[in-house]
Amino acid sequence: MPPRRLEPGYHDGESDSDVDIFDDFGASAKSKGKGKGKAIDRGKKEKGKGTSKEQPYAWEASYTRSWDTVQEDEAGSLQGAVEDLIARGRRRRLLAPAAAIRRTIIRHLILLLDLSSAMMDRDMRPTRFDLMLQYAREFVTEWFDQNPLGQIGVVGMRAGIGERLGEMTGNPQEVLKAISERHKLEPTGEPSLQNAIDMARSSTSHLPTHSSREILIIFGSLTTCDPGNIHETLAECVKDRIRISVVALAAEMKICRELCDKTGGQFGVALNEGHFKDLLFELIPPPAQRATAPNARGGATAPADLMMMGFPTRLPDTSPPSLCVCHSKLKSEGFLCPRCGAKVCDVPTDCDICGLMIVSSPHLARSYHHLFPVKTYQAVTDLDDTPNPSSSCHGCARPFKNAPQQMAGSSGEGMSPLGRYRCPDCHNDFCPECDVFVHDVVHCCPGCGK
């Protein structure tokens, strides 16, 4: 259990709740050692880690108090600190490749939840278990929002075995239902990584080659109790191109790190509640496929493929009720499979009768922004070469500041002192808020309509 390496140039002191909005993009490009919100309540951590007290703690190396790094300006306002956060979000986006990159759009993920007795630890409030369930729910919702064609299955590990909690499905409601009933998931016994991974692996074995196979393990224990050699399981996963990512709640384990490194996943140890969420949500954007990295990424060598998809006919609410094939319930609304005419309740799904993948066109359209991102706006440093600068933001019509503003310290790079960001295509100026909003939410430049 070596202490975690810290990035030397890391600037500390963000409050965790504020950074979430910046995490939607480019997160896959970041390294797994990203320590966010490192300034944590020390006392609380030590209480929770009573079992490993003799170990040197990673955070002791660079312990900074978050409240010291937030600087108030003369008027006592935190405006400067807030702008610093925006600056960091911008810089992070600049790191992400601006050109259209190849991403894994069709994803299959197995969510592997630790349900061992270690999850009852109270170092995260209220317990690790409750927090995990809560974040897992948010994760599933957000994941389906960004990966509408993906599917998630849920496997739990408790009492030494792997337990299938939810079948692989593309319906967020079913996944949420699988992890909603707390009393059915009550943690007990020892976890077994090998058993659980084997179970997850077997449920992904039937998937087509063009889809990604991923396992996300939320692991709270410091032990694993396996029937055989886990390295063989690891070798099988590498062979099957399954990407394993681990979010550990306790400490780094050698085997977890190895699982991630060998399969091309991300590994992270949650330092506190906010950081736990950040680590989870970093795994939401579709991972980039990298042809140049042999056997590193799970989907790197996965061949492109042509898929047959059916676009269903939607039945209106007023149509005569009929039985659906998925739940055998009498319903009037639904979707008809174009090949076999079966009625399913929700799309996207695979038709239960003929196995055709049924999607609706908005589901495809929802993924397009990953493929055609908006170009990064350039920060305008001076207006000398602009003959007729606009007086207000092109997006929200907020008036621009006239005088250049002093940037606080090192945070100024990539930031415009005038608060203007210019689209390289249509040369319109945008305010910092619209810059973030356009790139994170709208994915479409108001100036050039692309």
Next chain:
Amino acid sequence: MDRASHLSVVVDLSPNHWYLSSTRTQQNARPLSLKSFLSQLLVFLNSHIACKDENTLAVFGALPGRSVMLHSSTNESSGNPFEMADADTYRPFKILDAEVMQTIARHVETLGPSDIKKPVELVGALSKSLCYINRITTASSTQSNEQTAALDPRILILSVSPDQSSSYIPIMNSIFAAQKLKVTIDICKVYGSESVFLQQAAHLTGGSYLHLERADALLQYLTMSFLPPPSIRQLLSVPTQDKIDFRAACFCHKRIVDIGFVCSVCLSIFCQPVPVCSTCRTKFPIKTLQRLNAARPTVATPATTPTVQTALSLPSSNSIKGTNVNGSQSTVQNGSR
């Protein structure tokens, strides 16, 4: 109507289509000119700000090749040039009317002959209105002001021009952004054929889509359907759309397809198996092509074929999954072989 609500109106100001709308033809028995449209629109806008004192309003215009903000109730410029003392008019109405009309006039005058042919910048206007809503909602949440925090934003698009297929992706992106912001998008199609994109916009955001049967009665449609905020509209049973086409058009022939072939890299849709993706130049393995070609007879059958026939001509390819075996599936498999 307890809570204040925000309304963003996007007005389609395409000169070509307004000309068509104002001419009397066989199909267009009740013409609506831009002038009478604008006067009815202004009455509607006035009634929105009159409904509640805290109601906010923003008006955007989509002109050929550009999009402009015509009016917004928040950034009231001091030293307003339109401000003329008029004892007979409520001042906010006066400002609103004068500002909208003068901004439209200013921009229409600067339109050159080359601009006329360009398609209207509906996407730009829509994304601008989203930026504006984002601005006022984030501002109100940081101020933690109770009155502005309870904003109920919605967008109303008054459209006259037809869909442009090139703007499909940006429009869909804007719709998803609106969904994320919980903004309702209402569509009022004043003139022209049904717009598939805007139908989807209304459906996906829970708004209503209205195709005017009598365009000259615009004001009545506006006040009855679009003046109450969405929360109240559930009680009023505003007309909704039932038939929304969610089928996709293929990228190769723009044909509407039931079963398409989709590139796993870029999600381009084709109506037949192709060896190379025309969008991203990905080559597909020959094995897939053979397998899909074997499965094609089903695709070739028209969409209107009765379901019995399609079930009988089911391909015995490996696309039938063996995992979910149930009673009905085994019979289908047997029947197909």
